[in-house]
Amino acid sequence: MSAAVAEHDDHHDDHEHHDHGPEKGLLRWIITTNHKDIGTLYLFFALAMFFVGGTMAMVIRAELFEPGLQFVQPQFFNSMTTMHALVMVFGAVMPGFVGLANWMVPMMIGAPDMALPRMNNMSFWMLVAGILLLSTTLFMEGGAPAGGWTLYPPLVLQTGKALPFAIFSVHLLGISSIMGAINIIATIFNMRAPGMTLMKMPLFVWTWLITAFLLIAVMPVFAGAVTMLLTDKFFDTSFFDAAGGGDPVLYQHIFWFFGHPEVYIMILPTFGVASTIIPVFARKPLFGYSSMVYATASIAFLSFIVWAHHMFTVGMPIAGELYFMYATMLIAIPTGVKVFNWTATMWKGAMTFETPMLFSIAFVVLFTIGGFTGLMMSIAPSDFQYHDTYFIVAHFHYVLVPSSIFILMAAGYYWLPKWTGHMYNEKIGQLHFWLSTISVNILFFPQHFLGLAGMPRRIPDYAVQFADWNMISSIGGFIFGASQLLFLYIVIDTIKGGTGEKVTNEVWEDAHKHGLEWTLPSPPPYHTFTTPPTVIPTEHV
């Protein structure tokens, strides 16, 4: 297809959907099919849910501040841990990365929009509906689900009125994610600018492509699992009920067949953003681009065959335990390659340390710590001790908060000037970084000690020998929570004009070498790349 034809077609397309610019007023945001608008909606929604889920975390940390029950009843505490996880996973982290994908994937591959704009709008509003429905369960008779985000039967079947609503909301969230994933795959496969071959795509696009495949592979399995819960409860099936020939352990297998890839759904785009940011601030091409792609693909593949390491204690035959132990240990290899590559990218660079780079470096270090504890847990006999203790809580928060969340922050600082055309306040940004990094470690590092010393997870109260570290952890939590208000302030401030400094197209020094988005004006016009770009950055290849 020649460039001229493409240009003509794109204009034709514009006349069909949206004429020159956005609709006026609120309606714009409701009916928009523009990838930038939808990206913005996703990002704001994720930010809002980050604060909602964060508030629940504050309730948890407040209750755990001291031994004894002070504020909430155990049942409500369990609802808080369950809802905190569901809101953070499905409401904050996943939509955060979908928002980034919406904004950046078309701009990075030189496409005018997402491949399926109407479906894009629908998947966003379905996400909102799903989360709203989930939130209403908090006010239902019997309370919100309190059986943990894993929704293990038989316990989850003891949920009150909320159960069918929670399950239906999981369906909505699942459909929303699947539609988003299909859209991203179609965009990457069909909308790339001429010359943008797969192996020239920025790593963020690569990681999202692989993530999208994970999503369409496992979200339906999760939807099936919760549907089985629903029919077990209301329609007399016995998938998980031993009384009718079922087995509750089967649910755990199905759940973790979804759950382990789900973990990578949250971390692979993180890798992608880090691999995008670090080279810019090291002023060096990414080290080992193709090995990064292969490592991401192998991690994704391995994620399908290691699920039962989440359930070493459930009573598996020895052969199963050995297999899942070995397979899990293997994940350390591609993950190690990634960390080494990031380090090698920094090596002999000419680094500067603006806020996005600071968050990315913190990510590499703290994610590696989370990776180490993950490696420790892969050793099945040791996991018999770690399993379901605060050691696990510390582990997965290290790979989610100072990893996924930090990278979402880094992405915010990195691309906000591009999105808004305004520079954020670097001083407050760095203050936000230091407060977050120090407090997140005060918050989660002591939880390693607690877990090793024997504190189980998901308990509202604990033996007094755990008191000191819990108090320290809570203090870290409160500082971390409060620090995030700075981020909210910076985002609003930047949208309103920030420092007033006029940002250039490429914002960061020589950024145009690293991605097509930096060849566009800041802020980019409502429609970009209606004519495909002709020069593809190839520095990293």
Place this chain on the structure above:
Amino acid sequence: MALGLETAQAEYKLNLMQGVTKLSHDVYDLHMLILWVCVVIGILVFGAMFYSIYYHRKSKGHQAAQFHENTTVEIIWTIIPTLILVAMAIPATKTLLEMDDVQDSDMSIKVTGWQWKWEYDYLDNGIHFFSSLDEASNKARQIGSGIDPRSVPHYLLNVDHPLVIPTKKKIRFVFTAADVLHSWWVPDFGWKKDANPGFINEAWTYIEKPGTFRGQCTELCGKDHGFMPIVVIAMDQPDYDAWVKKTKEEAQKGPSLENQSHDELVSKGAAIYSKNCSTCHLPDGKGVPGAFPAIGGSAVVKGDINAQANLIINGKGGMPAFGKMLKADELAQVITYTRNALGNTVGDEIQPKAVQEMLPKTSAAAAKPAVVAEKAAPVADMSKDELLALGQTVYTSNCVSCHQAEGQGNPPMFPALKGSAVVTGDINKQIDLMLNGKGMMPGFGHSLKAADFAAVVTFTRNALGNSVNDLVQPSTIQKLQAEMPAANDDDED
């Protein structure tokens, strides 16, 4: 319980505990090995990174190199981790195989997880008991208890009946659960194992030296998941044998009328409450508003203890007469429990002897002849008006608490009688349902006299907005009651 109190609190630890078994030592060694591997890799990687961050910065005038791959280096940092992993896998496999080998054990203990307590069955000598959170912790853990957890010995890690095992024996545990998933973890043994309803799992331990070891449930099992600890006491064989002998003797004694301590009454009462009362009044004593009154803050429970005992023994309205079902010591325990738990803190107690005196003379064993005696004397037929009048009083004292005064019920739990398909349908079916009960509806076949029963059936069909216009005579009911199996309570198994 006293055995568990040598030290008030466990020492604080940063690292994994080494534990007291070979398995736990092996696990600890694996843990330390992998930890050090991680520390060394961490120092190397972070060292390189921070060196680079310090020296390779633009502000120091460092010029960026432009290399972006190096196959040799990439192969090296793929192979070295692989070798490290293989080296780790070998000892890990050995330990795993050893843990899995439950054969050749010297004794077996079945562990059953309940919401929220543990049940232990010694499969070799028949000893059997429940083990739940000790009363001191349970009191202190309530919101607003005003008790400082630090003043409670082994807060949340103490139980009423610890598991006692001998040292120098290979002990096999078989795990299962009665309701939801649980997981049994004593860190000192080096493992935890899930307890799954309907299925069994095995694990084993071998302890060298006597000691007390504490752990907790580690699989979320509902609201009191954090409050079902585990205490294991290992004793040398002679001490263990003495414990077995003592425990068996105690078990053989019938209901004891001996005085019990306040704490003992309360802690034993908890089990009786959860077995007999919690279905209606709910495990937390909050009840179901409109149907089953709350225990917490109840005027009856907080009032005169003898009046409460009287009510429990003889029943009232929807409340069954427990004098027939429970023994004197059990009644004393559950009464004391309700007054000092579930949000109540009356602080008093009642002893089994006092309850025994209040029990009707025709308790348990005597109940059967009474029914037989009634069978012999035929009852007279009654007019419809007589039946309706009697039925009204019977209804008021037996049915209103659930089906309400006007028969409007309390849906969805308690169906309305007005217009009910059962009440307006086949009279025999209604009688059958009322005799035997169904779901939450108790069977009234044993608790109502034939005349009362006939009257209340007639009443429901011709009052409360129903007008079926039929009736049933006491003699019919009497015949049906005679055919019913006897209501005995041979609970022992």
Place this chain on the structure above:
Amino acid sequence: MSEENKQKNSKLVTKLVVVVLAMFGFGYALVPLYDVLCDITGLNGKIEGVAVQEQSYVVDKSREVTVEFMTSLNESAPMVFRAEMNKIKVHPGEYYTVNFYAENKTDKVMVAQAIPSISPGLAAQYFKKTECFCFTEQTFKPREGRTMPVRFVIDPKMPQEYKLITLAYTFFDNTERSLKK
């Protein structure tokens, strides 16, 4: 958007939707797959709920295996349930009958299902039952108690390392469930 692109998109979307539906189906396919896996590996000690044909084996008198019996009631099912013996020493290849006693403690008809579980799980495939009350739901009249036999044999092919096998039954009160049906 060009027609060509639209076609490419709808083709791709169709393929991906097929993948999604297939994966939803795969979730359900895991249920029978899991049962197959359980039978092969003895996962969870879950065993087939059907009787095997009685066939004769060569009895291995030189070998003794202890079979231990465990009985449980789920959610305090209102029953009495016990095995007539705690354990029995058996020779592989020889048939044994062990009686279990179960009693309905209610005044109503009760339908109950016993769920077997064997540990170690890998031994389950060598433990053959020709008769068991666990194969079907058991209906008890009010207050009825009855003795129910389990007839079993241990396949002499069972590896030597298994010296103790636990056979556990848990009775679940299925009355409400079967009333609905």
